[in-house]
Amino acid sequence: MLKRTPLFEIHRSFKAKLVDFSGYEMPVQYSGIKEEHLAVRNQAGIFDVSHMGEILIRGDRALELVQELSVNDASALKPGKAQYSVMCREHGGIVDDLLVYCLSDVEFMLVVNASNIEKDVTWIQEVNRGRAEISNISDEIALIALQGPKAVNILQKLTNEHLDAIPPFEFRSMKISNYDNILVSYTGYTGEPGFELYCNIRYVNVGDLWEHIILAGDEFGLKPCGLGARDTLRLESGLVLYGIDITEETTPLEAGLGWLIKWDKENFIGKAALKVLKNSGIKRKLCCLLMMDPNRIPRSGYSIVDKKGQTLGEVTSGGLSVINERGIAMGYLPVSVGKAGEVVYLRIRNKDYPAEIVRPPFHKRKK
């Protein structure tokens, strides 16, 4: 039996197309991926991402535990701040990518991928050895993402707090519409400005809140969006997806996430292995590819080859850049090849089509 989010009935009544995503029955699209994608780029879109996992870590030694788990430096956080990071195994492979929210000096919330909730909880408990209190609150928390250049205008209609005062990667607890204590975070996975609203389902009628946001957004062209558009938006913005672009077999150094690693930190899991890899040099790296032929769309699993047809790697994420109307992809390539400006070939149904290696993102946000 698939799990359902508190917004399931809304998705069904608005005829969203529903699919199984990591064990949740989730909307993959509402009006159409292109239309939803463009709404987020140009106006705003609202997504149900309640399937995401939330894990609370509490106690005097909570920071100590987070510091061990995360390659980024959580001691740089203050209450109200969040940071992107990854957790690694001892060998440097990625357990998951996540957001670390500092709720107080002794309380952190880790927001993890739906597909990894059980694995992450097990891992965190294993590392913890009883030092901090760990609770998986994923089933109590609904998450609404409101993304796009008009997101702030829409949400501002529903609160007295000054949303402009929240910088990226910061959050505040506030009243939105009729509901108190909603954690409003300036974060997202679309490459656009916007907010993610963490709602405790015991106190918030999430469906009611969703409808209030939809009404408030009407004049701004807000559209409900599914996970399909979320995926095309994140790929176009050059953001990696766990399970596809990053896995336990890839390291943050290879995935272009080396900037997350704070080497000065005393210790974190994977540090020794990652240090060795950094010193010896990585052999492959995750590259972004832009198809030269406008009509060829790379898909996950397609081979990436050189001019002579020798295999170099394979596509991890692939699809259409809706903004540029060009096929785009990510994939691991040998470092000798993987330089911006180089041309490689994508094997599509036994023919090779050229693609240029480009620096992410495929689409830059309008300032």
Add this chain to the structure above:
Amino acid sequence: MNHPKELKYTREHEWVRDNGDGTATVGITDFAQSELGDIVFVEIDKLGEAVEKDESFGTVEAVKTVSELFMPVTGEIISWNESLEEEPELINNDPYDKGWMIRIKIKDASQLKLLLSVDDYYQIIS
């Protein structure tokens, strides 16, 4: 969802219109276009060739996925819908009329009888 009674269907979600002159028009069904989502590119790679029933005659690329197109009956592909080059979304908006894909010269008319009726097709997609 709309699936006209007068058309024939395949398990691979093509529809077939018998034009009564030895030719047939082929496209994909409303169900298929809806499953694929926004269609961005159609490639007919066997134009002018004789293609066996159930063989691939091209591909349709949607934002999220790609799908092969299969011949409902054996025949020669005599023309394709060139408006799809500029407007592949015609398949989403009007799958049975403006979104048609190919016209074929049927080799063996008896193969038409093997195609599914609309009721049979509904059994498959429901």
